[in-house]
Amino acid sequence: MKIVMLGAPGAGKGTQAKMIAEEYAIPHISTGDIFRANVKGGTPLGMEAKAYMDRGELVPDELTVRILLDRVAKDDCANGYVLDGFPRTIPQAEVLDSELAKMNDRIDFAIDVEVPDENIVRRMSGRRACLNCGATYHIEHIPPKKEGICDNCGSELVLRDDDKEETVKKRLAVYHEQTQPLIDFYNKKGVLKEVDGTVDSAEVFAAIKKVLA
Ligand code: AMP
Secondary structure, eight states: OEEEEESOTTSSHHHHHHHHHHHHTOOEEEHHHHHHHHHHHTOHHHHHHHHHHHTTOOOOHHHHHHHHHHHHTSGGGTTOEEEESOOOSHHHHHHHHHHHHHTTOOOOEEEEEEOOHHHHHHHHHTEEEETTTOOEEETTTBOOSSTTBOTTTOOBEEOOGGGSHHHHHHHHHHIIIIITHHHHHHHHTTOEEEEEOSSOHHHHHHHHHHHHO
16 A cells, blocks of 8 residues: 655644554655654765755755655565655656556555644644654643653754744745645545544544545
8 A cells, every 4th residue: 555645744644654654564754754864864865955954945856756766665665655745746746656657556545634724833833853763742742751851762852943933834835835736636646535634643543544444
């Protein structure tokens, strides 16, 4: 099963993607996570991506498509995957589509997690991340056991640069301009499924399971 998650940054698609990956035993592939791992590791890819990420802009398609295609070519993707944060532009979706078509394959479901912008800004300013192990929390909804400290590894939690209010607003503008057209793209292909992302994450997941059944 090949699934694409759609939705604004902060709509909760990452959380849902992880739950889907576990339920259906397929890898969760987040281009944002791949970029962040490269930033942390100081690789040339990370150095190139960081400037765009810090400004709330998209990393250029050419670079992003290359890392995504490398990732989905790995053996663990043979039975499918759930893509989180890719595609983000029509050209990215078109490349993915044509690469899959070469193997007589296609995306089975594009799940749009719908949340209005005003909820997103509120949600994201409460997000906290562990830069050491990658765990994410929310001060209201998923608080760590000890304030400001990662449950997994004990490192200090931070508000990521790309979760700061100014950056969030910029990312929402980028989303509406470049990523929202994908809803129409996948709708035309007959694979779009929309779920309400404003309810709690277990309810969102129940709705997703229904559409995947
Ligand atoms: P995310 O964690 O998915 O919100 O991604 C964080 C940042 O990584 C984004 O704001 C972009 O700068 C970059 N990024 C992640 N995925 C993509 C993509 N498919 N295309 C372009 N840039 C991306």
